[in-house]
Amino acid sequence: MRLTAAVVATLLAFALSGSSAGCERGRRPTTTIGDALAGSVTVLAAASLKGAFDQIGAAFEAAHPGTKTTFSYGGSDDLARQVVSGMRADVFAAASAATMRTVTDAEYAVGTPDTFARNQLVIAVPEGNPMRVRSLADLARPGVRVALCAAQVPCGAATDRVLGAAGAALTPVAREPDVRATLATLRRGAADAALVYRTDVRAAGPGVDAVEFPESAQAINAYPIAVLKNAPNPAGAAAFVAYVLGPQAQQMLADAGFQRP
The missing domain is CATH 3.40.190.10 (Periplasmic binding protein-like II)
Known part of the structure; x- marks a missing residue:
């Protein structure tokens, strides 16, 4: 979770540095914290996550006005193949460490995936x-x-x-x-x-x-989540992962029957 927070901070710091440079040149800032967490966040997620992630996505949008979460659900193995085949997405949430390894071994994930839930x-x-x-x-x-x-x-x-x-x-x-x-x-x-x-x-x-x-x-299957390297919206992706690891989303997952990570 500390790694995820660091990713968010780095991405937002980069966005803010772009804004400052624009001001120094006398132009209107092109990026702000709000802009960094705006836009679509595309999430590839295991089919078993649909109910919980639909709810989490709505809560994430409410917490970050201007964002829009788009989910693609399916078998984790198929989603992992899509990632390594070059599909553009922001976040991958798998239903097992083995399927996540397909993505990490191909170096398509940012940092080390976080386990956010377990299922039986x-x-x-x-x-x-x-x-x-x-x-x-x-x-x-x-x-x-x-x-x-x-x-x-x-x-x-x-x-x-x-x-x-x-x-x-x-x-x-x-x-x-x-x-x-x-x-x-x-x-x-x-x-x-x-x-x-x-x-x-x-x-x-x-x-x-x-x-x-x-x-x-x-x-018992552990569910890992990671920001993808080819993420079109890396700041939004990091913020979504951080939200999934946070207390509100963790409670939603528990209410859906998932076990704590």
Whole structure:
């Protein structure tokens, strides 16, 4: 968090130095602190962050009038590939350290990413739990259709760690590209259960219940966030990351079911 504050201070100091130079030359200042935190901030974020980040984005805009947050949600692995392929964005928030490493190893991140939240798997079932799923072992019962996240996304990687540790073998009816698609498979009746994050079940509202299982403690995902080197709005990007690490956003994440970093 100290690194993030330093990034913000450096960017704003640079903006202010540009303003002072303009004054010395007798011209109207072209940059101020307000200008430095104005404009669009484009955030690439893991699909599981949608509900919380939509709320955080609105609060950030209220705290910094003149800013506009734009979010692109998806599987963290796909978003990381987009970053290293040259997609212009300001901030990347991933659902695992492994997917963030794709970006840091390619030197597309500013400084060291900060962990801002953690998340844990649950078994999502239709309201009332008609198949009486009570444990991870129940997912292997004949007739229980299970949807999982694809292995390459953080939710799927966590699922495979849990299943491996438990010695459980499942044949899913689907492996979806991100956690929201996995939950959607359950909601449309194409599966009887799905392994997704606790936060996704909470955000789903009526119609979906969560079954906790102890093995999930062996695969808790840490969520890192970083300013991107090719950020079109580096000052706004640094300010957004600092806001996500701050008390207001941390409370919003906790209210959404995320664990503290």
